[in-house]
Amino acid sequence: MKPEGQDRAIAAAMKGQYRAASASPGPDCADVETVAAFLDRTLSSNERTRWEAHIAGCPYCTSLLGTAARAAHAAPRDVPARTRWWLLPALSSIVAATTTALFLYVRAMNNRVAATPVELAEKSADLAYRASEAKPEEAARPPAKEAAPTEARDQLERYSEPREVLKKAKPEREYRELAKSDVQSETAGSEVRNESASVGAGANAPRAQSDSDMVAAAPASAPAIGGAIGGVANVAESQDEKRASRVPASLRWAAEITTPDGAVRWRVGKGGAIEHFSAGNVWAAQSSGVRSDLSAGSAPSAGVCWVVGRHGIVLRTTDDEHWEKRASPVTIDLTAVSAESSEAATVTAADGHRYATTDGGASWHQL
């Protein structure tokens, strides 16, 4: 008989022995409180060892523990939903239609931004020359209203609103690094933009917005003008801000947390959303039990993770899965957490004050 068959025979025999044995509680059997504490892993190590030894030989306690575990681990998603088979054709059609529309849209964008190689090369050379000549402060100055549109000024006008964006000047080195990655995708968009300017539509925020949208959809195949372009350095930084401001509200993840060994990750974000990534290679949603936005986390060891968020929310898991809300040191937003273990952690509030706990978040003291 194969080993699998032998295993099945052993399993069947064990079940038979279990059924034959008395399944009534004895005087030494665990009470419900003990079984619940066993499940929650709140027994001391001595107690746990003692009860494991008893449960190992007690059919009643084994049955109670197993049944309680099944009940405790059941979650609303564990209840099998009725499969709505009639939805499948409709969903398939929707997916197919969406995919086709997306393909056509991207294709249309490719066609709009395409230009002959010669034209593109000329434009690239011209932009590179202008960039090497322009100074950052000149690029940041808003263009004169009556001045004839130029390529560099068009790019500035596109980002002239909001002007506050240009005030958040990053060091020039960072500008150049941003420019390298961003302006490459701007090239194709600049073609259309310049054409629009020549028509006399005037550079204003709505058109700039649409140009930015086109640039965002520009294919990677658009020829790169390359290099650090000082004149458009501010533009690159503004482009980054613009792109960030267009990020859909549905983008939920504020932080990604990883255990020291890198085996387990979580991501947290808006509306109390938590997802968990492990050996299964998929992100799986977990229930945080809260609706407040979560902002940061810290995972000091396998199975342990602390998360903080708005309104003083502090969450902790000690088994990779179940999240429990801990006491809050403050009611204002918490912006950071640093954890050393499942018991010790330090959180930072939005007002800069820091609070530490050594009892797993049951109590906090200000540092």
Added chain:
Amino acid sequence: MANDQLPALRQKHSASIAAAFQRARSVFPEIDEGAFAEALASSVGGWTAKLPASASGLEIADHIRSLHVEDFALALLCRRGDSRAWEKLIDEHRSALYVSARALTRDEAVARELADGLWAELYGLGDTAGPRRSLLEYFHGRSSLKTWLRAVLAQRFIDYRRSLARDKRFGTATENEAEVAAADDGPPDPTRVPYLQAFNQALSASIAQLDARERVRLNLYYVQDLTLKEIGRLMNEYESSVSRRLLRSRKRLRASVEQALRRDHNFDGEQIRLCYAYAMESWSADIGRLFAEK
């Protein structure tokens, strides 16, 4: 611990109890400090009474610190009839308890009856005579209230199953005869019973050689049909570790059972194979009948 020793315990561990009260009050500002301290001391006293040896002051302080005092406070307020506390209890646990009951039995009616019965006991409607006593009096905060409710639900479910089994054992004669007739398919094999007995003895002896955690793991997997993930959560192990250890235990059991059959009963390979086959046939039929509701 006797009731007259509780004031001494309260005094000795007043700092720990006060800290626990602060934690509870952060969630339930309306909770009365005196009532909380008294209930907590009584709970701790009950815990120390069940220990095989007396607990030191440090152990008691650690125990108080480990309690789920927020849930303990909620249970205390519910017992005292606080309507807001009851609303909170129902909001947080009622629907989830139904889900848990459904996880234990596929029968919707039985699940609902189990859950509703439990809620009635929580509210104290179980006893018709005498003052109303809530089941929440037995919650001492050693676990979360959520887990404790599920453990109680599990206990009620096991009692229900045992009552079903009793009904079957004492069923009508015609029912029993029908079962026997259904199980009886041909003339009895003379080697079957002694082989099964030998196999049973060898298996029991082999299982007894395993350590407690291995036996618990095997029982939960083979007898209680928990998944690897559920066992991992319960035993605080990774799913892969549970799988690996079960595999190792199964190998040891197979080797040990075979060795016992050869040594104690002088069985050869073919006889051992028959032992396994008879075990599969015999207990599978029994399991099919008795676990039909699963």
